[in-house]
Every structure is written in structure tokens, then in C-alpha cells.
Amino acid sequence: MTRSLLSKTPTRKHFLATLALLAAGLAAPAFAQGDYPNKPVKLVVPFAPGGNTDLIARMLAQGLAEQLGQPVIVENLAGANGSIGASRVAGAPNDGYTLLFGTAGTQAINQSLYRNLGEKNLADYEYVALVTSIPNVLVVNEGRTPVRTVAEFVAAERKRGAGLSYGSPGTGSTVHLSGELFKTATKLDLLHVPYKGSAPALTDLMGGQIDFIFENVTPALPFVQSGKLRALAVTSAERLPALPNVPTMKESGYPDFVTATWNGVLAPKGTAPSILKRLQDATLKVAGSADFKTRVTALGGEVRLMEAAAFRDFTRNEYQHWGAIIKNAGVTVQ
Incomplete structure (x- = not known):
């Protein structure tokens, strides 16, 4: 009887092996997050291919792939002034592998324009970085x-x-x-x-x-x-290098007439801070490069870099700006 009981009692060797397995299991999620990214990243463009948002997204994706060490795949999901693609990203897993290349439309206009828009709250996303203004x-x-x-x-x-x-x-x-x-x-x-x-x-x-x-x-x-x-x-605040002889609306007698679309990277709400920081640093490095600036300028755009906190505040201000224009114009979409 004693021998039988002793044979079923865990030995020190078995106990240490069990602890090692538990430790490995607990460490796996932390390792996976710290190892981000370990597979391709998807950058959703909420408009059809060929527009300025799509062109700039593909330029950015190329640089991000080099910075992150993984392919960055641009996926076009057009419709409803960008709302369809933006909604898809808002509902995606918050693991850093599905990102939105957002615009003034998706982040600051549609909330006032569409009566039945799901993403009414600017806090439905994590803000990574603003990169351009068009x-x-x-x-x-x-x-x-x-x-x-x-x-x-x-x-x-x-x-x-x-x-x-x-x-x-x-x-x-x-x-x-x-x-x-x-x-x-x-x-x-x-x-x-x-x-x-x-x-x-x-x-x-x-x-x-x-x-x-x-x-x-x-x-x-x-x-x-x-x-x-x-x-x-x-409609920019200053003249554009691509059109140096064309005055601004401000110069033309309309001091408050400054409008532009813009582009920035966003992630689903709840994405880990460490992943957001990695994405922010990579995005700003790519968009701050001389090559990226040259290519954006050739398109008539401006590189406008903002880190996450400033980008979030900027979006709130843009929401108020465009909301007032929409209200004054009486424009709504079902």
C-alpha cells in the first residue's frame, strides 16, 4: 500500500517540469506582443484605388514594411465616404494587424454627415500618427x-x-x-x-x-x-510648392477659408500601447523621410507630422470645424 501511494506522488523532477510548462504558457502572450509584428499587417484604405488617399497609403506601406520587417498590405474597402472601411477597422481585432488610413471624411466629417453612422464617437479608435494634408x-x-x-x-x-x-x-x-x-x-x-x-x-x-x-x-x-x-x-494656409503662383483663399479675401483632407494611421480601440508606439515611431520615420516628402509634394500635398496625442486633439478640432460647415449648409445623408 505504501509503495502504491508513493508511486503516485509527484517527484521533485516532475514538479519542476510542471512549473516550467506553466511559465512557458504564461510568457507566450507577452512574447507574442513583444515580438510584434510577426505576420503581415493590413492597412485599410476606405476609398477606391487611384485617389490621393490610396496613392499616399501605398507610399507609406512600402516604407512601413521596411521599418516593421513584415509586408504591409493595402486593402481598399470603399463606400459611404469612407464609412464602410472605417467601420470594418473599428470592429477588427485590436492586435495591431488591421489598421486604418483615415481621412478628414472618416474621422471628422461622417460623424456629422450621416444620421445612422455607427462610429459616432471619436474614441472608437486609437490614434497612431498624422502624416499628410491635401x-x-x-x-x-x-x-x-x-x-x-x-x-x-x-x-x-x-x-x-x-x-x-x-x-x-x-x-x-x-x-x-x-x-x-x-x-x-x-x-x-x-x-x-x-x-x-x-x-x-x-x-x-x-x-x-x-x-x-x-x-x-x-x-x-x-x-x-x-x-x-x-x-x-x-485652400491651404500657405501657398503650395506645386502651385507657387496660385494665391490662397486667405490671400484672396477669405481669411477663414482653410480646408483640406488629410491622412493618418489609426488602429482599433484597445490596441496595446507598446504596439501603438512601435507603429507611431515607424510611421513618423517613414513620413519624415526626404523621399516621402518629395513624392507627396509632387502630388500637391504637404507632409504634416503629428504624434498620437496631437493627432487626437487635431481630429477633435476638425470634427468641430467640419460639423459647423455641415450644419450651416444643412447637409445630411441617411
């Missing part, structure tokens, strides 16, 4: 509207009266809302004509079907540089 440019077809300044444009349209139309790549875009801000500032009678993207809107502007667009600089720049469209003003 202002708009007021462009006209000189054959249809032979003016060279904003003042001439407004004066000509006052004489013309009703019927002035402007295009946009879609309701709720910064392009559309810049037009609404212009309408409020000038008291002109303007008709908004939404398109499915910038390309058809610019095509109709060149064809004389609409009068003007406050287009993002990136898609409008080639047409301005080729002389097919005339740029009257940019």
Missing part, C-alpha cells in the same frame, strides 16, 4: 469662365445671377463642403452636382457642363499644369 484648389474652365482671380470670379457670377454649378466627387467630401463654405461666404446661388469620383467631375468641368470645382490638388494638378484648367486659389 488641400483643395478652386479651378475653372477659362473658356467658359474667363477670370483670373477669385474676386473677378465672384463679381462675374454676381452679374450672371442664378445657375452657377459646382461639381464634387461625392456628397460629404471636402470638395463638396468647400463648395458649401464658398456658397456661405459669397452668398452666391450655387448648385451642387455630385459625381462618382473626381475624374468624371473634372471631365465635365473641362467640357463646360459645370462652372467650377474645389477639387483636391492631387487629381486637379495635371490639368492645371497642362493649361486645361485655371487655378484661382488654393
Whole structure:
């Protein structure tokens, strides 16, 4: 009987082996997090391929892959001014492997624009870093509207009266809302004509079907540089290197007219601080490089770097800014 009981009693060797197994199990999650990333990272672009957000995301992803030592795959999930892709990221696992390349639309406009938007709270995400700002440019077809300044444009349209139309790549875009801000500032009678993207809107502007667009600089720049469209003003706070002879709206007599879309990296709420720090450092290093700045400038954009805390505060201010424009314009989407 004694021998039988002793044979079932754990020995010191068995006890130490059990402790080692337990320790290994407890250490596994910490090791996995500390080893981040150990598989490909997905960067969701909530718009179709080919736009400025998509182009800049792919430039950033290339650099992030080098910094993180893992592939960074860009996935386009378009729809509802970016809300579909943003919602997908908000509901993704908070392990750092699904990120959002957010914009003014997804983080500061849609919350006021859409009545039934799920992500109403700016705290639905962790903020990693802001990287770029893409202002708009007021462009006209000189054959249809032979003016060279904003003042001439407004004066000509006052004489013309009703019927002035402007295009946009879609309701709720910064392009559309810049037009609404212009309408409020000038008291002109303007008709908004939404398109499915910038390309058809610019095509109709060149064809004389609409009068003007406050287009993002990136898609409008080639047409301005080729002389097919005339740029009257940019909506940035300062003149752009890509259009050094084009004044700002502030210089043109509208001191509060500063609008732009922007791009930043976000993660699902609850992502570990250590992962967020790794992503922030890598993002800022890539976006701060001379090569990245050169490529963004060529697109008509500006590199604008902000760490997580500043990016979060900036987004809150942008939410108030665009919310006021939307309220004044009376724009809502079901």
C-alpha cells in the first residue's frame, strides 16, 4: 500500500517540469506582443484605388514594411465616404494587424454627415500618427469662365445671377463642403452636382457642363499644369510648392477659408500601447523621410507630422470645424 501511494506522488523532477510548462504558457502572450509584428499587417484604405488617399497609403506601406520587417498590405474597402472601411477597422481585432488610413471624411466629417453612422464617437479608435494634408484648389474652365482671380470670379457670377454649378466627387467630401463654405461666404446661388469620383467631375468641368470645382490638388494638378484648367486659389494656409503662383483663399479675401483632407494611421480601440508606439515611431520615420516628402509634394500635398496625442486633439478640432460647415449648409445623408 505504501509503495502504491508513493508511486503516485509527484517527484521533485516532475514538479519542476510542471512549473516550467506553466511559465512557458504564461510568457507566450507577452512574447507574442513583444515580438510584434510577426505576420503581415493590413492597412485599410476606405476609398477606391487611384485617389490621393490610396496613392499616399501605398507610399507609406512600402516604407512601413521596411521599418516593421513584415509586408504591409493595402486593402481598399470603399463606400459611404469612407464609412464602410472605417467601420470594418473599428470592429477588427485590436492586435495591431488591421489598421486604418483615415481621412478628414472618416474621422471628422461622417460623424456629422450621416444620421445612422455607427462610429459616432471619436474614441472608437486609437490614434497612431498624422502624416499628410491635401488641400483643395478652386479651378475653372477659362473658356467658359474667363477670370483670373477669385474676386473677378465672384463679381462675374454676381452679374450672371442664378445657375452657377459646382461639381464634387461625392456628397460629404471636402470638395463638396468647400463648395458649401464658398456658397456661405459669397452668398452666391450655387448648385451642387455630385459625381462618382473626381475624374468624371473634372471631365465635365473641362467640357463646360459645370462652372467650377474645389477639387483636391492631387487629381486637379495635371490639368492645371497642362493649361486645361485655371487655378484661382488654393485652400491651404500657405501657398503650395506645386502651385507657387496660385494665391490662397486667405490671400484672396477669405481669411477663414482653410480646408483640406488629410491622412493618418489609426488602429482599433484597445490596441496595446507598446504596439501603438512601435507603429507611431515607424510611421513618423517613414513620413519624415526626404523621399516621402518629395513624392507627396509632387502630388500637391504637404507632409504634416503629428504624434498620437496631437493627432487626437487635431481630429477633435476638425470634427468641430467640419460639423459647423455641415450644419450651416444643412447637409445630411441617411
